[in-house]
Structures are given as structure tokens and as C-alpha cells.
Amino acid sequence: MDAKKLIAIGLPMIAVTYGLSRFSYGLMLPYISETIPMNPSTSGFISSLSYIAYCIAILFAMIFSKKITSKTILMIAGLSSIIGLGIISVSPNPIFLGLGIFLAGMSTGFSSPPYAAIVNNHVETGLQNQANSWINSGTSIGTAFTGAIAIVMADSWRETYLIFMVIAIFVLIANYKVLPKQVISEEKGTAGCSKKEWSHSIQLIIASLVIGISCSAYWTFSRDFVLNLDRVPAYLGEWFWVIIGAAGLLGGTAGVFINHFGLVRAYRVSVFILSTSSFILGVFPENVIMGFLSPAFFGSSYIFMTGVLIVWGISVFKTNPSFGLGVPFLILALGQSIGSILSGQIADISGYYVLFIGASIIGYVTLLLKPKVN
Template sequence: MNAKKLIAVGLPMIAVTYGLSRFSYGLMLPYINETMNMDQSTSGLISSLSYIAYCIAIIFAMACSNKFTPRSILVVAGLSSIIGLGIISISPNSVVLGLGIFLAGLSTGLSSPPYANIVSTKVETRLQNQANSWINSGTSIGTAFTGAIAILMANSWRETYLIFMVIAIFVLVVNYKVLPKQQASEKKVMVGFSKKEWRHSIQLIIASLLIGISCSAYWTFSRDFMLNLDNVPTHLREWFWVIIGLAGLLGGTAGAFIDKFGLMSAYRISVLALSTTSLILGIFPDNNITWFLSPVLFGSSYIFMTGVLIVWGISVFKTNPSFGLGVPFLILALGQAIGTIFSGVVADISGYYTLFIGASIIGYVTLVFKPKTN
């Protein structure tokens, strides 16, 4: 399959499942709270449901990579996103909202591994790192689009989620028509992984967990924090999420960067940038530069980091590309689920300043790990 054609349909699907279905909750939270009056602990708990759903779904996607075609799994991902977004739009209380968030969260875990398998079997080897990175950057497109729609729709969060649902339907139809019906037979994918691969994955797993915990505070509470700062200009508050999303497009260069400078350099740069975003938000929240620099750094470094994890994972789990993408993303989501719960508690007890500084310290710890391509 032509790499550009795959990116053209894969990037929008990732934009829908990650940007619209999953990370939009952090953006829409202030407006949802005006309707449902949830405290920070409840908000954090509901956010964690998305990550928990992601963990369940990505395990299913990895386990069933040889039983179902990638297109079949992606159809289920699209339907889960559509149903979840619809439920969110009509939710009368936090319980139903949580159900919608959970179902929408399932779509994220189901959508990524199938693309890794398609790239592995249908795209030229020299283009695979770049194809995976650009498809993954769909998260940033979805995030930017979510932010722009939220600005245009103001406080109409229910109508916003209905628009997201319609977009999800369109993207699913396009993917269904374009993606190959069957997995390539000439390159059989092995189920599971070897003991050698397991040993080589230990650093990858621990790093993914800590990175997930570190960045969860930013995804869930950064915009709410900005909205509560009196001296932040209105236009920056409104465009905060859009800035994160547009900056994320820079993260699509991860594959090309790794090909040229190596995985180690890419990993260290992304860790430093991602951790610094939370640090400057916690230490210098009243600085004019922080208001713009922090979201730019976060958007670009988060997408870049996930691109690094994809390449690192696939280099470790060479016998199964879906495991190579699925394992680090699974652990990353598990860390985010843990992090969102504790972030809500820490924010309630100690405030946002302590939360973001603590999150940055956890991120810096991951510099001790040394990713290698085998």
C-alpha cells in the first residue's frame, strides 16, 4: 500500500480516536463542570476511565492481531468512538458521562496497533518509521481541531460532541473503503513475544509508565489551571488547546529525526522538553513567555515522544509490530490512568503548582533509561 495513502486515512482516524474521543475531555472539562458541578477528584476519576478503557482495548487489539484483519479492528474502533461521543453529548450526569468517556476511550486502544501491522506488511521498510510517526501525529490534528471547535462553539459542549460524532462517522467510512481487506500473507505476524524481547522491553515498560504518570496532569488539568489565572490573556486561554495541537505536528518528524540522529538522542530530547513543560507551568505561571512556550513544548514533545516509543517498541518486539506499538502505549496509558487519579487528589490537597512541579520531576527521572534499536 502506498505510504502516503495510508497516512492520508490513518492520520484522520487517529485524530478522531485520540484527539476528539480521548484528549478532548481535558479541554471540555471547564464547560462540562458548569453543567455537572464535579469536583477535581471526580473529574480525575472520569478521565482515568478513558485510560483504563484504552488499556483493555489495546490488549484486545494485540491479542487478536492474527484472528481479525486490521480493517475489522479499525471498524470496531470507529464504532466505539461514534457511540461514546454520542453518549457524552447527551449525558445527564457524571455516571453516564463516565460511560461515554469509557466507550470513546476504547477506540484509542483499538486504533493504533492495526496501523502498525499494516505499515509493517504493506509499506516499504525505509518508510516505515516515518509512516508510523505521521499516522501517530493525528493526535495533534485532533487536538487542534477540538480546540478550534470549542472556541467557535463557546459553551455548547454537547453540540460540540455531536459534531465530533458526525466527523467520526465520515472518517470510519473512508477507512473502511480504503484500507486493505486482508493482512499481507507474505509476512506472517507472530502472536506474543520471545523471552529475549521481554528482557529488552523492561526499560521501555518502566519509562513508558513514568512518562504516562508525568504527562497525565498536563492533559487533564493544564487548561483548567490557565483559566483560573487572572492575568492570562483571553485569547491565550481560548487558543491554548489549539496551540498544543498545532505544535504537535512537529512531533510527526520523530521518524525522520531517529533515522538521522538515532533513537537515544530523540528519546533524551523528548523527555527533557516534555518534563520542562510542566515545570515552567508550575514555577512561572505568571510569565508571559510561559503561557505560549509551555503548550508549544508540550504539543510537539508529546507527539514526538510517542513516535519515539513506537520506534523503540517495534525495534524490541520485531516478531510482532502490533506488540511493538501496543506494549509501550498500553503502559503509557496505564501510567496516565494512575496519574489522573493522583493528579486530582494532589490538586485538591496541594494545588496546581505542586502538581505540575511534581509531574515534571517524575518525567526527568526517565532520563536514566537508554533505548536501543536491536
């Protein structure tokens, strides 16, 4: 399959599942809270449901990657997104909202591993890093789009989620028509992974977990924090998500950067900038220049970092590309789930300043780790 054609349908699907279905919650939270009153602890718990759902779904996608076609799993991802977004749009209380967030969150876990398998089997080796990185950058497109729609739609968050649902329907139809009908026969091989691969994945797993804990505060509470700062212009809070998404397009260059400068350098650069984005928000929250710099740092480095994890994972789990993407993303989501709950508690007790500074310190710790491949 042509790499450009795969990117053309894979990127929008990731944009829908990650940007619209999963990370949009943090963007819409200030508006949702006006209609469905929630304290930070409840908001953090609901956010964690998305990550928990992601963990469940990505486990399913990994386990059944050798038994179910990648296309079928991606169809499940699209349907999960559509149903979840629909429930969110009509939620009357936190319980229904949590259900919608959970179902929408499952779509992200279903969507990532199949594309890694398709790239591995249908794209020439020299273009695989770039293809995986650009498909992964769909998160930034979705994030920027949700930000722009939120500005246009103002406080109409229910209508916004309905629009997201309609977009998800069209993207699902496009993937159904373009993706290879049967790829399972070409994905046969070792269902599990060797002891050597698992031993080499220890630092990958630790890094993914700690980074997930570190960045969860930013995804859930950063925009809400900025919007409630008295000395920060309103337009900065309104465009905050757009900045994150637009900057995330730079993350699509992860594959090219790794090919030129190596995986270790790419990892350290991405983690340092990602952690610095939280540090800036905690230390200089009312500085307008820093207010633009922080989301730009976060958006670009987060997408870049996930691209690094994809390449790192696939280079470790060479016998099963679905595991190569699934394992680090599963652990990343587990860390984000834990981090979302902790973030809500910390925000309640100590406030957002302490939360973001603490998150940055946790992120900086992962600079001590070093990618190791077979």
C-alpha cells in the first residue's frame, strides 16, 4: 500500500480518536463544568476513565492482532468513537459523561496498533518511521481542530461533540473503503515476544509510565488553569488548544529526526521540552510570552515524544509491531490514568502552581533513562 495513501486515511482516524474523542475533554472541561457541576477530583477521575478505556482497548488490539484483521479492529475503533461522542453530547450528569468518555477513550486503544501492523506489512522499510510518525501526528490535527471549533462554537459544547460525531462517521467510511480488506494472512508470525525483547523493554516501560504521569496534568487542567488567571488575556485561553495542536505538527518530524540524529538524542530532546512546558506553566503562568511558549512546547514535544516511543517500541519488539506500539502506548495511558486522578487530588489540596511544577520534575527524572534496542 502506498505510504502517502495510508497516511491520508490514518492521520484523520488518529485525529478523530485521539484529538476529538480523547483529549478534547480537557479543552471542553470549563464549558462542561458550567452545565454539569464537578469539582477537580471528579473531573480528574472522569479524565482517568478515558485512559483506563484506552488500556483495555489497546490490550485487546495487541492480543487479537494475529486473529482479527487490522481493518476490523479499526472499524471497531471508529464505532467506539462515534457512540462515545454521541453519549457525551447528551450527557445529563457525570455518570453518563463518564460513560461517554470511557467509550470514546476506547477508540484510541483500538486505532493505534493496527496502523503499526499495516505500516510494517505494506510500507517499504525506509519509509516506515516517517509513516508511523505522520499517522501519529493526527493527534495534533485533532487537537488544533477541537480548539478552533470550541472558539467558533463558544459555549455550545454539546453541539460541538455532535459535530465531532459526524466527522467520525465520515472518517470511518473513508477507512472502510481504502484500507486493505484482508491483512491478517500477512501478519502471521510470532504472537508473543522473546525474553530478550521483554528484557530490553524495561526502560521503555518505565519511561512510558512516568512520562504518562507527568503529562496528564497538562492534558486535563492546563486550559482550565489559564482561563481562570486574571492577568492573562482571554484570547490566550481560547487559543490555547489550537496552539498545542498546531505546534504538534512539528512532532510529525520525529521519524526524520531519529533517522538523522538517533533514537537516544530524539528521546532526550522530546522529554526535556515536554517537561519544560509544565515547568513554564507553573512558574510563569501570567507571562503572556511564556503563555504562548508553554503550549507550543507541549504540543510539539508530546507528539514528537509519542513518535519516539513508537520507533523505540517497534525496534525492541521486532517480532510483533503491534506490541511495539501497543506496549509503550498502553503503559503511557496507564501513567496518564494514574496521573489524572493524582492531579485532581493535588489541584484540590495544593493548587495548580504546585501541580504543574511537580509534573515537570517528574518528567525531568525520565531523562536518566536511555533507549535500548535489540
